Amino acid sequence: MPTTPPLPASLARYLPPRMRRPLAHALAAGVVAACLALLLPNQYKAEARILPDAGHGPATPRTGVWAPSAQPELPGSREDGPTIIFAEILKSRRVADALLTATYDYGCRAWRFGRVRRERGTLLDYLEAPDTDRALGAFRRLLTVERSPKSGLLTVAAETRSPELSMLVARGAVAELRAALVDLSQAEGRSRARNAGERLEEVDAFCKAQAEAFRRFQEANRNWEASPEPNLRFQGTQLRQQLALWQRVQENLTLNHEQALVEARNDAQPLLVLDPGGLPREKSRPHRSFLVLGAFGLTFATSWTVLNPRTVHDLFLSREKP
DSSP: OOOOOOOOHHHHTTSOHHHHHHHHHHHHHHHHHHHHHHHSOOBEEEEEEEOSOSSSOOOOOOOSTTSOOOOOOOTTOOTTOTHHHHHHHHTSHHHHHHHHHSEEEEEEESSTTSOEEEEEEEHHHHHTOSSHHHHHHHHHHHEEEEEOTTTOOEEEEEEESOHHHHHHHHHHHHHHHHHHHHHHHHHHHHHHHHHHHHHHHHHHHHHHHHHHHHHHHHHHSTTGGGOSOHHHHHHHHHHHHHHHHHHHHHHHHHHHHHHHHHHHHOOOOOOOEEEOOOOOOSOOBOOHHHHHHHHHHHHHHHHHHHHOHHHHIIIIIOOOOO
């Protein structure tokens, strides 16, 4: 049966007899934990940060009398800012599928002291998953999204065994967020353009009918403005005002329709990226010193408890009798 290596004589002289064997066990466990921790691969985290805005209220791109007025946003009030939607988009299946199936070229170590090898493949290959459904759990741990409720700052972090792969995934997440926002903006623009176009056709028909009625009235009543009959002047004034009103409505609808067409074709989405996600130089995990200290402390406490059951019983389990 293997025995625990004894402590050095110079150290054992200063320790109580009950502490010597637990300390020897703890030192042995600490050495084993240190050796195992050295074999663990390093993890590198790349972070990208996105701002909700520059501290000003959102400016609506809509024009014309039909454009809704937006209340200005006060600096610092970010509880309901746009990064809430950004976070939900980054956690969506669309972004997960795009990042899992994208191809990356990066360098990675097979183990802690191995050589850096160039790899080319998808995140499915890196996670060793057969399909995206089975890779979702590991992907949620690989890519994390955090949002500050006070400032609205959105932090997108990717953590892998390769610094390059972490940087590429973080930047890819920002690119997918921008693409999703472009698609949503274009879809909204197409919907607005379709609605405005349908209404514009109706208004055009009203304008033509109103212009034709005013033209027939003028042909039948020349110099009606100087006519002594009040009813005739009132009728002509009404027809002219109605025609001018519908022309203004037609003009505003035309502006809104053109603006919606521009939004439907706009492929540039303003996204305030504070940090695009740089190449990490230092590892983020594992914390080897904590592993060694944890193994040392846990082994020492367990060994001391097993070797001194009577003392443990007297200190923690026994009760005073009345």
